[in-house]
Amino acid sequence: MIESTQNKQVKLWKKLKTKKGRQQENLYLVEGEHLVREAVEKLPERDIQNFILVEEYKDNVSNFPKEKIVWVGEKVAMELAETETTQGMFAVIEKKPAELPQTIHRPYLFLDAVQDPGNMGALIRTAAAAGFEGVVCGKGSVDPYNMKALRGSQGMHFNLGVYEGSLEEWILYFQNQGLKVFGTALDQEAEAYTSIAPASAPFALMVGNEGQGISSNLLELTDSNLYIPLADHVESLNVSIAAGILMFHLYDTR
Amino acid sequence: MIESTQNKQVKLWKKLKTKKGRQQENLYLVEGEHLVREAVEKLPERDIQNFILVEEYKDNVSNFPKEKIVWVGEKVAMELAETETTQGMFAVIEKKPAELPQTIHRPYLFLDAVQDPGNMGALIRTAAAAGFEGVVCGKGSVDPYNMKALRGSQGMHFNLGVYEGSLEEWILYFQNQGLKVFGTALDQEAEAYTSIAPASAPFALMVGNEGQGISSNLLELTDSNLYIPLADHVESLNVSIAAGILMFHLYDTR
Structure with missing residues (x-):
């Protein structure tokens, strides 16, 4: 059981609370019983590097791979927590490589510089609920592995592919495969979304920054x-909310 | 210019930061330049009791009724502020009586025990955007005049009627006028919303508590x-987000 917050391993985990640390280590940290149990259920075992648990879960984690569990004291749990009260359950998970998917079966949501972590979490959760296959975070977007964004996604994050990359590249990639890319805009030249009939073929929908929208x-x-x-x-x-209305209208899952 | 936070008027305004104070005085406080200017633009002058301003707005409020402006010092502004940094612009506004509207021209959103102020603000903002005529906050809902809810509504609060009342009464009132009331549920007996054709006649849509949904x-x-x-x-x-998808689908404004 690790009790000291000065422990080397604890210091590495703490680094994962920052964007820079997550990029350097190619790992991220999730907090809370709901999120960790979702990860166990939905991710391949190899993707999860460690479970970090306080003692009280001893009789309650029989489905966690034993050799990956690290038991910690309350102080360490407090140090890792993002919220002021912590459940004392964390997982360290590998970030997936940002490669383009080989085949596209369902729609994708593209995010241009979405900056609020709460919005990021809600967008990922809603895209998963709408049956989308992936969310692509373009330049200037908040880190989707930000702990507040992960909390906001309610674990739906594990239900689809989360990518970080150049939206220019992704747009071309979709168009080269004959798939449509819809932007969203407030200008006069844009089309009312209701004029687009719902479709079951994949497409990409792009939404933009909270203040500025999508870059020109x-x-x-x-x-x-x-x-x-x-x-x-x-x-x-x-x-x-705008993305929710558009995703549920455009993608016909019936 | 009021400089002392012990001033009687300041103490009354401070009471408006609590639900109890707002109920006792039948007044509420809005904070921030955007919200206050929206209030000036959209409300009848008699609804606004006072403007509370720091000196720096002196040359910038020519469209505010002069006799209603109270100038305050930084300390007083800090005392009234909900956010840590304040713009030093507030308005004290009369709460509208919770009477049922005499005639119903457009749809209403009913809220059963919605508890998060951020959700309350987003629901009011989205209902206004969808062209709804009113939002009715039922028992157990967070106060729609909560300062965080007001901030979340981005001033859209002034674009429609905000009511507090018994949803049982409101449901009957709609039905007695031949208007439909739609609930939302996750159970097997519910209908997929896509089976309801968009309509331009008024109706009510009801959504419920974040965890429990609508009471049975x-x-x-x-x-x-x-x-x-x-x-x-x-x-x-x-x-x-669920309410946004439903409101924009059900109400045909074309």
Whole structure:
């Protein structure tokens, strides 16, 4: 049982609370019983490097691979926690390589510079609920492995592919396979989303930054840009709500 | 200019930061330049009791009724602020009486025990964007005049009617006028929302608590209950995203 917060292993785990640490180690940390149990259920065992647990879970983790469990004291758990009260259950998980998928079976959500971790989590959760295959975080987006974003995704993060990469590349990749890429915009040239019939073929939907929307150079690369007609005197919707409306309308899973 | 945080008026305003104070005084406090300017633009002048401003706005509030402005020092502004950094602009506004509207022209959103202020704000903002006429907060809901909820609504709060009342009463009131009330549920007896054709006639849509959903006694009173089909292994959507998908699908504004 590790009791000291000065322990070398603890110091490495603590690094995973920062974006830089996660990039250097190619690992991320998830916190909380719900998220860790989701990871056990949904990820291949090799993807999880360690489980970090306080003693009280001793009789309650029979389905965790024993050799990967590290028991820690309360102080260490507090040190790793993001929230002020911690359940004392963590997992250290390998980040997947950011390679493009070989075949595309279902739609993808592209995120251009989405900056709020709560929005990032909600977008991932909603994309999974809509049956999307992946979420691609472009330049300027908050780290999807940010602990607040992971909490917001409610473990739905493990239900789809989460990628970080160049959206220019991803747009071209989709278009080269004959798949449509829809942007979202508030300008006059955009089309009302209701004019697009729901389809069961894969496509990509791109949403943008909370304040600025999608950058103009990306908007020029899409096949078409959509807008959601809003009531008078209303400027915009929250990005995760707008994306929810569009994903559930565009993708026909029936 | 009021400089002392012990001033009687300041103490009254501070009371408006609590639910109890808002109920006693039938007033609420909004904070921030964006929200206050929205209030000036959208509310009748008589609804706003006072503007509370720091000196730096002196040359920038020519459209505010002069006799209602109270100038305060930084310390007072800090005392009233909900956020750690304040813009030093507040308004004290009268809560509207919770009477039932005489005629119903557009749809309403009913909220059963929605508890998170962020969700409350997002629901009000999204309902306004979808062109809804009102939001009704039932028993157990967070106070819609909570400062965090007001901030989340981005001033869209002023675009529609916000009511607090008994949802049983409101459901009957709608049904007596021949208007449909849709609940939302996850059970087998609910209907997929996509089986309901968009309509331009008014109706009510009810969503429920973040964990429990709508209470069973209210679900029995509705005309029908809807669900959003989700991908396998996904339990639920955030309530404001679910409501957004349903409101934009059900209400045809074209």
